[in-house]
Amino acid sequence: MSPARPRSRPRSHRAYNLDRVVAAVREHGAVTRADVERITELSRATVAALVARLIDDGTLRELPAAGETRTRTGPGRPPARLALTESAGLVVGMAFGHGDLRVAAATLSGDVIAERHVRLAVDNSVGTALDTAAGEFSAILREIGHPREDVRNVVVGLPAPLDRHTGRVMVNNILPGWVDLDPADGLEERVRRPVLPENAVNLGALGEMTYGAGVGVLDLVFVKVSTGVGAGLIFDGRLYRGASGYAGELGHVQVEANGLLCRCGSRGCLETLVSTPHIIAALQPMHADPLTTADVARLLEAGDSGAARVVGDAGRTIGRSLADLCNLLNPEVVIVGGELSRPDGALADGIREAIARYAQPGVARAVTVTTGTLENRAELMGAIALAIRRTAGPTTHAPE
Ligand SMILES: [Zn+2]
Numbered sequence: 001m002s003p004a005r006p007r008s009r010p011r012s013h014r015a016y017n018l019d020r021v022v023a024a025v026r027e028h029g030a031v032t033r034a035d036v037e038r039i040t041e042l043s044r045a046t047v048a049a050l051v052a053r054l055i056d057d058g059t060l061r062e063l064p065a066a067g068e069t070r071t072r073t074g075p076g077r078p079p080a081r082l083a084l085t086e087s088a089g090l091v092v093g094m095a096f097g098h099g100d101l102r103v104a105a106a107t108l109s110g111d112v113i114a115e116r117h118v119r120l121a122v123d124n125s126v127g128t129a130l131d132t133a134a135g136e137f138s139a140i141l142r143e144i145g146h147p148r149e150d151v152r153n154v155v156v157g158l159p160a161p162l163d164r165h166t167g168r169v170m171v172n173n174i175l176p177g178w179v180d181l182d183p184a185d186g187l188e189e190r191v192r193r194p195v196l197p198e199n200a201v202n203l204g205a206l207g208e209m210t211y212g213a214g215v216g217v218l219d220l221v222f223v224k225v226s227t228g229v230g231a232g233l234i235f236d237g238r239l240y241r242g243a244s245g246y247a248g249e250l251g252h253v254q255v256e257a258n259g260l261l262c263r264c265g266s267r268g269c270l271e272t273l274v275s276t277p278h279i280i281a282a283l284q285p286m287h288a289d290p291l292t293t294a295d296v297a298r299l300l301e302a303g304d305s306g307a308a309r310v311v312g313d314a315g316r317t318i319g320r321s322l323a324d325l326c327n328l329l330n331p332e333v334v335i336v337g338g339e340l341s342r343p344d345g346a347l348a349d350g351i352r353e354a355i356a357r358y359a360q361p362g363v364a365r366a367v368t369v370t371t372g373t374l375e376n377r378a379e380l381m382g383a384i385a386l387a388i389r390r391t392a393g394p395t396t397h398a399p400e
Pocket of ligand 1: 267
């Protein structure tokens, strides 16, 4: 694949229009030729010629019609939708969890072409974590046979709030070794591509909105119940980070004035009652071997009544705070993520029940509580979605 090269001579009008077509496909997802005409305001004949050229040089491809849901415009096949191929450039998404790292390379249309998953104790050493991430980045490019120059953007998700102006990990006991570091700096040095860090729960929200349970929804709340409890907020199709980057820290809403001391330094935070370590602690007395979150997920799957009770109670406690959030924000969908979230499971049921009970009737009626469909890949897919959103400018198709 040929990487992007700076063009040394003025670009022709045709090259400019080719880039407009590519940008339309990149920014609007799988579009038809008619959509491209509308977006670019170019004529039908011009779009037809430009698309033919881009298919010819391998920048675009037509998607298979299977699963086509658009209204047929006449007899015969529905209009073909277009997607960018890997020759138009790539993005890489990375997502650090507490014990693992996921990395994927995708086209600018969001098709994942390679993905890796490694176990990693992310809290221990920042240097080791970044070295591992850089190693996985190189391995994935070797696997798909692309040079690093083909990667337009890298987005990396971290399970912590980040200062929205500096990109540094803010004071937070989840990642003690990472506080006040800019993970993008260290990673950029290693992968030699532009890197943007983002709070993983925000990426979960973007991932579900772009590829999962929230497709087509403009106002949604993604709630992740894990070692902590966090929310990613999407207003009017855009991620809301807040003035400094702390928006959505649902786990630190106070629910008990004299409750347990929280790792944030406050008291009685939601997290002190319902994060996975507390759920595990509640269930542990009934089990001989030490439980993990995955064990609790398996117990739920198997219909264990104790697990369903504890997780359902956690859902109701979270839902009580979420009801207030819903009163303030009036979202269309609440998407429940994290390892314990299952379709028709106790967690989402508990949350749904509490929102129905404690939110204003009009707010409760407007909101659907559902589980994420991307499961533990939501943050990774959100990283890809954000990396694509940040990619602008000419693509790598050959100049005239
Ligand atoms: Zn707290």
